[in-house]
Amino acid sequence: MLVPTRPCSARFTRSFFAAPGKGTQRLVILGSGWGGYEVLRGIDKKNWDVTVISPNTYFNFTPLLAGAAVGTLEFRCTVEPVRRYTPQVQFYQAWADSIDFKQKSITCTPATPPVGFGESKVPSKSFNIPYDKLVIAVGAYRQTFNIPGVKEHAHFLKDVRDARLIRTRILECLEQANQPDMTEADRRKLLNFCIVGGGPTGVEFAAELHDLLHSEVAQHHPELARLTRISLYDVADSILGSFDSSLVRYTEHTLRKEGINIYTKHNVEKVEAGKLFIKDVGEVPFGLLVWSTGLAPNPLTSSIDDFKKRPRTDRLMTDEFLNVLRTDGTADQDVFAIGDAASVEVNPLPATAQVANQKAKYVVKSLNRLLQYTPSFDEKGNTKPLQDPFRFQNRGSLAYIGGWRAIYDRSKTSEGEPDQNPMSKESGKLAWLLWRSAYFTQTLSLRNKILVPFYWFLNWIFGRDLTRF
Numbered sequence: 001m002l003v004p005t006r007p008c009s010a011r012f013t014r015s016f017f018a019a020p021g022k023g024t025q026r027l028v029i030l031g032s033g034w035g036g037y038e039v040l041r042g043i044d045k046k047n048w049d050v051t052v053i054s055p056n057t058y059f060n061f062t063p064l065l066a067g068a069a070v071g072t073l074e075f076r077c078t079v080e081p082v083r084r085y086t087p088q089v090q091f092y093q094a095w096a097d098s099i100d101f102k103q104k105s106i107t108c109t110p111a112t113p114p115v116g117f118g119e120s121k122v123p124s125k126s127f128n129i130p131y132d133k134l135v136i137a138v139g140a141y142r143q144t145f146n147i148p149g150v151k152e153h154a155h156f157l158k159d160v161r162d163a164r165l166i167r168t169r170i171l172e173c174l175e176q177a178n179q180p181d182m183t184e185a186d187r188r189k190l191l192n193f194c195i196v197g198g199g200p201t202g203v204e205f206a207a208e209l210h211d212l213l214h215s216e217v218a219q220h221h222p223e224l225a226r227l228t229r230i231s232l233y234d235v236a237d238s239i240l241g242s243f244d245s246s247l248v249r250y251t252e253h254t255l256r257k258e259g260i261n262i263y264t265k266h267n268v269e270k271v272e273a274g275k276l277f278i279k280d281v282g283e284v285p286f287g288l289l290v291w292s293t294g295l296a297p298n299p300l301t302s303s304i305d306d307f308k309k310r311p312r313t314d315r316l317m318t319d320e321f322l323n324v325l326r327t328d329g330t331a332d333q334d335v336f337a338i339g340d341a342a343s344v345e346v347n348p349l350p351a352t353a354q355v356a357n358q359k360a361k362y363v364v365k366s367l368n369r370l371l372q373y374t375p376s377f378d379e380k381g382n383t384k385p386l387q388d389p390f391r392f393q394n395r396g397s398l399a400y401i402g403g404w405r406a407i408y409d410r411s412k413t414s415e416g417e418p419d420q421n422p423m424s425k426e427s428g429k430l431a432w433l434l435w436r437s438a439y440f441t442q443t444l445s446l447r448n449k450i451l452v453p454f455y456w457f458l459n460w461i462f463g464r465d466l467t468r469f
Contacts, residue, residue: 108129155289
């Protein structure tokens with residue numbers, strides 16, 4: 001999950017932390033996403049004094065957000081509370097503004113509203129959190145490529161709050177288009193749903209939206225359903241660039257057959273209220289625009305000058321043990337970086353939830369072993385590491401494409417070589433079963449392991465709720 005940063009405007013700084021127990025080292029985790037939350041879950045809380053800093057009090061199970069955005073699931077099914085682990089763990093809802101790696105201190109600003117009412121509100125003051133070990137898992141921001149109007153007029157889909165706004169806007173478009181004084185031309189504009197970005201998130205949302213429009217909307221608003229249109233735009237030659245080409249062709253054929261318009265090699269020049277301007281095409285009206293074009297650097301990692309960073313992405317570079325690398329090439333043994341904010345220098349990996357989760361488990365194992373570690377030496381007199389270098393295990397990629405169909409791709413091994421397993425590529429209903437079973441088993445809490453299949457079954461029987469409130 002993202003840890004947004006902003007310049008600290010407070011004039012005074014205060015120290016705000018609880019002293020650790022005797023002999024206990026302070027571990028600070030920045031972020032509560034796929035990396036940070038997994039470290040929080042697995043760390044030995046009896047032997048580490050753990051502090052989590054994140055602007056969000058929850059973890060987002062991001063693969064389910066597209067379903068929540070159209071009512072297939074309820075929003076609570078996609079989140080896990082950080083405070084499940086308090087008071088064992090100290091949690092601050094705050095932005096990490098800067099890190100002093102020499103003094104081992106983090107300057108933070110509360111992510112909560114100022115205290116007080118009216119003019120008597122007291123501005124939020126920054127506070128410092130010291131650390132012995134630090135895990136940077138702040139994620140990345142939404143990529144807009146500085147295209148004018150995107151931040152003001154587009155919706156994103158990286159957080160449960162984004163899903164809530166999208167769901168509200170879909171229902172709003174339907175109700176607006178249903179007004180008796182609307183012309184058919186205006187209705188078509190309102191009911192044109194545009195998605196920019198042909199990655200898994202964009203494709204899954206298009207598929208989930210299609211399911212909604214051709215089931216519940218077709219049932220309750222048949223006169224509007226025939227006017228709806230879903231348009232998927234991408235600047236690349238094809239959608240789903242990380243998937244095998246045969247699966248991409250299957251997906252494109254399936255989506256087009258279902259009436260979803262796919263436009264590749266299309267460049268967006270600017271966005272205005274209700275208007276998308278595309279190069280060589282011109283103005284495209286829309287009622288809803290969902291923007292899903294990748295990741296931009298987190299301001300916190302961009303502001304760090306002490307460590308090596310990958311050009312353009314500003315991701316912190318780490319060694320094979322996931323410790324950050326100083327500008328001179330040496331590793332800082334007290335700082336780990338994982339998730340979308342980091343990249344292994346010798347083996348760059350994609351910024352996916354799967355990679356972040358595996359890195360987090362590796363860091364947990366290192367930190368838990370560290371407390372009972374007795375140094376040993378190799379034949380050259382060098383200290384042996386706590387464990388073998390991190391190695392990513394590719395478990396495959398999944399994407400839902402609508403109508404109880406999905407695609408599954410594990411055609412490449414962790415080393416990038418072709419996988420000879422005949423089950424390395426699947427599509428259709430079998431892949432859909434893999435998709436649902438995988439996300440069900442990966443759901444973290446017992447509560448959500450019950451709620452997710454319950455809502456799937458409930459909406460299959462009774463349909464999605466179109467109530468706007």
